[in-house]
Amino acid sequence: MMEKLEKTWRWFGFEDQITLDDLKQMGVEGVVTALHHIPNGEVWPVEEILKIKKAIEEKGMRWSVVESLPVSEGIKLHTKEYPKLIQNYQESMRNLGQCGILTICYNFMPVLDWARTNLQYKLPNGGESMLFDFPTFVAFDIYILKRPDARNDYAEDLIQKAKVIYESMSNEEAEKLAYNIIVVTQGFIDGLIDGAVSDPKAMFLEFIKRYKGVDKNKLRENLKSFLEDVIPVAEEAGIKMCIHPDDPPFQILGLPRIIGGTEDYRWLCEANASLHNGITFCTGSLSAKAENDLLQIIKDYGHKIHFAHLRNTQLLEDGSFYESGHADGSINMPLIIKALLKEQKRRADLGEVNNRIPIRPDHGIKMMQDYQSNYNPGYPLIGRLKGLAEIQGMERSIIELEKDI
Template sequence: MPLEKTWRWFGQKDQVSLADLRQMGVEGVVTALHHIPNGEVWSVEEIMKVKNQIEAHDMRWSVVESLPVSEGIKTHNDDYQRLINNYQQSVINLGKCGIDRICYNFMPVLDWVRTDLHYKLDDGGEVMFFDFPTFVAFDAFILKRPNAEKDYPADIVEKARKLADEMSEEEKELLAYNIIVVTQGFIDGVVDGSSPDYKKLFLKFIDTYKDIDAARLREHLSLFLKDVVPVAEEAGVKLCIHPDDPPFPVLGLPRIVSTQEDLEWICKQYDSIANGVTYCTGSLSVNKSNDLTAIVKSIGDRIHFTHLRNNVFLPDGCFHETGHIYGDVDMFPIMKALLEEQKRRIKEGRSDFNIPVRPDHGIKMLDDYGKSANPGYPLIGRLKGLAELSGLEMGIERMLN
């Protein structure tokens, strides 16, 4: 039994239509109600509008990505009870509509980070790049977060200082805008660029975590799970937390979903199949301590959604994205472990045996240069990845059978 082929779709504004997805062999659509502000309730009416659109093209709404966790929940501020009540109601409403998997994250302020959104590969393709010294240059010398230099190795700070000195004011502004606004805008980020001083607003959000270290953020995540998982369980919905991207502290903010130990800890906070994980090879692989195949074998029964993509790792903690099966991440044992987990579920008699998988990000190539798309989400590059992953999967399935 193959994994369920899914695709991230950004709604009616997405240049890739639902009809296109059907032609591409997509079975499940991954999407969200992007027009509803963070912290507000997703009504049955609004959910059904999107669900009916998807089903009219003979596909299903496979996974919600994402039902955003508001900053007030992560910081457990005075608005927590209202926000958690709204989150619970959204989960209930999704369950009523037959949407049974919700991807979310618990990353403070920033959902993900890249320093170059248009890095050119030797073959002319274009991917996203994370350059650690450049990011430190942004944090310490452009954003000028107080005491930022203390959070990074001295040699990286020195490289960052030199990079900042060599940048023009226009280059500094572009770097800051890309990190704070462009990468976050299509995933309901905290700063949308409408503020005249978006960097100052961004620093204000970071400052809300000044008294929240990793241990305290873990406490807040545990409280969230204990409030929401029982509701999800009753609604027939499975929650799946997305790992940190990148999986190490940035901007002085704690990261608590970065390692196998983190994922195992999360699964133990509320012992229910409804408390699960989004298994993302792109994110988890950046932390070199992670054994990606071992993670599948450790928490496989809690993997409710899978993002597959590859990276090329460089010195100084830098990396750039690449295709889906070629790179420094060995996709063969990972795919094999996922298929074995799915077979185990079938043997166990689980009705939710099927694991949705989507090609995460992709190389901008060919006709992608004539289309607009969110960073990391070109059509042709992801379609190539879907085909490659499907071929790898078929070969492994034949071998296992």
């Protein structure tokens, strides 16, 4: 008998318009959250962790996953501040373990956590999604941000398309695009730059400049050092670390990207073989790279999947993509859910404790009453609730059908 995946929901703390009571009514079992008020690089105190944990448990749910315990740029770059930053990170891990919070999602993406060019992309049904339009992003990089040597990273035909797009923009549109990419999509998830900065583009360029000379191999070397320092602590504390793939899973802004597909996961497992060195399996991020075979990734690295983000994307011919909801898009979501259920059952059959895989409906299409609230980009209530219902429906059908096989 297959057990259901653990249904979770990303909650942004007490300031979130979506309350814990709302989550309970939706049938959410586990909450995915973080201490967003603690600055990056500082220790998460036990008392602050327990405040959130107590509030969640009072509503009959559990704090399933930390998303995220931010990895500071000083760790990614292995600067002179590294010893202090890694010590703080280890202490936060120990404090989380002491409080019984045993799954930590994190990423190792330089500067930007994720990138989209349109946060209000209109779908045929009138809902709003998010789009990454490759030529528009190139227009931002070359003509708006004016990153030095940016032209060297793109083919000439793509540069010409970007030029046409840029020349059709007003100054206000160009500035809005830059603000959305640098500030809006990042500010609510531990971003480096917030709306209080007078010149976000200049600061953004300074952060990018710090990665000059840091290629994929060097960033991998820095990630390996990070793993060598945190995985022993994770093993002691019983914590599962799970790295989120790059979003999008290919190079942007001349910055190295090191977690984007099968070859990267092979390297990750070889860099540190511990089962505590795991994966956040994000179908949305991974599906934005056409050559990624998500079912094969589950087959090869399912034992490393400690957390899953479920959403769909629709790929376009030029490498662009838009978020298409949860059930429909470029990937076969029912087969993904079935593969995760089978991996979970494999663990249960082996007698593994806490074998359920937490999954959450990642992002969502803005629709209906969502337009009456100012939710974080990608995190509307109705759109995500629709996704959760679709996931539960697919899962229920798969489990019922499996009984007859």
